Amino acid sequence: MRRKENIFKNIDWYLVITYFLLVIFGWISIYAAGYKPNVSSIFDISQNYGKQLIWIVASTVLILIILMIDPKFFSALSYTFYAICILLLIGVLMFGSEIGGAKSWFKIGGFAMQPSEFTKIFTNLAIAKYLSSININNKKKYPKLKIAFIIGLPILLIFLQNDTGSALVYLAFIIVLFRDGFFKNTIIIGTVLIILFIVTLLLGKILILQILAGLLLLMTFLLLKKYKKYKKTFFKILGIFAICSVYILSVDYIFENVLQYHQRTRIEILLGKKTDPHGAGYNVNQSKIAIGSGGFTGKGFLKGTQTKYNFIPAQSTDFIFCTVGEDFGFIGALTIIVLFLFLIIRIIILAERQRSKFSRLYGYGVASILFFHFSINVGMTIGLFPVIGIPLPFFSYGGSSLWSFTILLFIFIKQCSKKNELI
DSSP states (O other): OOOOOOTTTTOOHHHHHHHHHHHHHHHHHHHHHTOBTTBOOTTOTTSHHHHHHHHHHHHHHHHHHHHHSOTHHHHHTHHHHHHHHHHHHHHHHHHOEEETTEEEEEEETTEEEOHHHHHHHHHHHHHHHHHTSTTOOTTSHHHHHHHHHHHHHHHHHHHHTTOHHHHHGGGGHHHHHHHTTSSHHHHHHHHHHHHHHHHHHHHOHHHHHHHHHHHHHHHHHHHHTTTTTTHHHHHHHHHHHHHHHHHHHHHHHHHHHTSOHHHHHHHHHHTTSOOOTTTTTHHHHHHHHHHHHTTTTOSOTTOOHHHHTTOSTTTTTTTHHHHHHHHHHHHHHHHHHHHHHHHHHHHHHHHHHBSOHHHHHHHHHHHHHHHHHHHHHHHHHTTSSOOOOOOOTTTSSOHHHHHHHHHHHHHHHHHTOGGGBOO
């Protein structure tokens, strides 16, 4: 008779322990953000922190279910899960409810579910499944078009829901593609264009063009002595300069006519070109005040005035990190940052150890999504990135968010059991 396998055997306990530390710290922070003196119990399910406890218990059940499932199950049904999520994204456009200006939720009674949160998981599975297929040539056009379609379709559908932040998260998969040799030149060029766009807005197109002209003259002088030998190189540099110049001259048009008003305003505030402490810049301004007022050790648990008196909108969700900064200070904020960095680095290390290419690529997808959410969310609260409304993994209030990140991580934990590692 076949013996039942222990579901806890061979799993990476470092990831599991880090996960629960973040979840518990997040729950405590949600309690601190929504604390009311006349409601003393942290278990009050009429409050956000009480509801979050229910999501945490449910997440624990999900973890046990995932650990009992054969890891091959996720690979075998990757495309099926992906197709179901695409149908849900289409369905929410037709039958969904609008919350916070985005039509991206299904509401059933008092319960709300956001399909885009779960689509990240199954898009990651679909990418890993496709890229781990036999005879995939990353230099041919068809595989590139197919992988672009897998990633681009959910991005388009989520954009149509007016949920820009969730759509931008899918750009995290660029790291997976770069790791597997897809679109390397495109990714590098795209990164350069984004940097050039920001620098042009910050310094002005005239100054940037002058800098580029100076670099062109310098390169011309260096290549002039050996013109015949470096003739092709010279014309390539000239062509790059011409393209960059046209792009720089078009930055203002793109900024004014492509981006929406609130997006332009947030970017201008971020770059210091506009101040609006009572309007578009209010959230970030109050968040920075809260974090700064925490000092080195914080004001103390439940003693944060910015959060207690509701100065910060979305303080249990998108701006939960400022609660940590105010109550627990630099020490508390640093602890959370270290835990997240440990989690992400540990995932990458385990991904590189896997025999299975599917597990390795899926692991990189998990690390990329977590890194994108973590860095952007923390960056929003301290004014390094524009506010795009994405949650802090395992921390922010919300069932859809917590469940999706839990499933995302524990599918990887199940995939990368120690018996599947390279020796």
